[in-house]
Amino acid sequence: MGGDRIEPGMEGVVVPLPGVPVAFTVEExxxxxxxxxxxxxxxxxxxxxxxxxxxxxxxxxxxxxxMEGPLPALVLYAGPARLVLHRLVRGGAGA
Structure with missing residues (x-):
């Protein structure tokens, strides 16, 4: 897998909220x-x-x-996701 690209099968952990590690797998x-x-x-x-x-x-x-998932989780995820996507579009670090 290449360093800066998102690729199917890529796995890792992100921390969208302090102290809440979230494991991920890129599907598509x-x-x-x-x-x-x-x-x-x-x-x-x-x-x-x-x-x-x-x-x-x-x-x-x-x-x-x-997003697909349980409503309480979606509500919690939406705020941090918005911030990260905003940084991504602006080209900010850590996005």
Whole structure:
């Protein structure tokens, strides 16, 4: 697997909230369409986020996020995901 690219089968751990490690496995990557889907697991909670980076009609960059999982987990994940996607689109470190 290449260093800076998201690839199917890639596994790891992210910490979207302090003290809450979340294991992930990348399922699909659509490089041409800048989309990726991954499975995440925090203890017994399982989710499946679908992300995309898009070019808006005015030329700016935007993101899309669709999630599958239990509602309480989705609500907790949405805030940190929004911040990380915002940094990703802006090109910030650690995104």
């Amino acid at each position: 990557v659509g490089e041409a369409r800048r989309r990726w889907t991954w499975r995440v697991r925090a203890g017994p909670v399982r989710m499946r986020p679908h992300h995309a980076v898009t070019v808006l009609p005015d030329g700016r960059t935007g993101t899309e996020l669709r």
